[in-house]
Amino acid sequence: KGLVSAPASPERNSPNAQMQIEALAFSPDQSVLAAGTLGGYTQTFQVDSGAELSPVIQQASVTDLAFSDDGTRLQVATQAGDVSAWWRAPDAPRLLRGHEGSVRFAALDATGQRAVTGGVDRHLRVWDVAQQSLTHSLENAGEAIAGGALSSDGRRAVTGGYGSGITLWDLGDMKSLGKRYGHKKRVWAFDFAPDCERFATGSDDQTVRVWEFSSQKTIRTIELDSPVRFTRFSPDGTSLATATVDPRGWQFPGRLQLWSLPSGKLMTE
Secondary structure, eight states: OOOOOOOOOGGGGSGGGTTOEEEEEEOTTSSEEEEEETTSEEEEEETTTOOBOOOEEOSSOEEEEEEOTTSSEEEEEETTSOEEEEEOOOOOOOOOOOOSSOEEEEEEOTTSSEEEEEETTSEEEEEETTTTEEEEEEEOTTOOOOEEEEOTTSSEEEEEOSSSOEEEEETTTTEEEEEEOOOSSOEEEEEEOTTSSEEEEEETTSEEEEEETTTTEEEEEEEOSSOEEEEEEOTTSSEEEEEEOOTTOTTSOOEEEEEETTTTEEEEO
């Protein structure tokens, strides 16, 4: 793993020599090959395809290269006596193509194999992540989807547009259960409890509502003194975190609250 810095000889300073390879290194799994040059240019290659990955430009000639044991970092030594560590670029994202216009809601189930998305094209779309394919496209009664939440088992969803109503979705039978009302102004925040039965919504009307999915009814209303922007259940489902904006304006700090469930009692702010 030694990294060595060596002095340059005069004949190595000619322009034609600047691309001369001075060091090579394989990643531990032999999937990536790195090459460093006299001119300070380091390139990485995907071994099986020969594809170029991320280049790195140094300020001095490369004298040695070494990957970390887990292959995520490339260490580069130069003639100047410096050693730098570079993080390996992540794999390119897998794109799920199908929406028309912007996507405003996206979620994965607990397995990471089902994705659910919604946007301005007025559809809720369900995806098979492994196959990168669209499995269902469900119409949202002519309304854009601006936010929502997905249960961890991937079988239930709740979404909202730009108004006070919310739409419940049965993703076992792939159908909308219709729209429900309770809030008086726009709903911004959505989250499912770990039990996949309760979900919470937060609104500009300065309330958070905890709902029961099976009955499609509100089981607890928590009143605040300013609009609610975020809400999250704790991992055990016994408390609920909320975030509100300061009514004096954006330049004032936001506020965080923690509520006990099912009582709805404020624990701390």
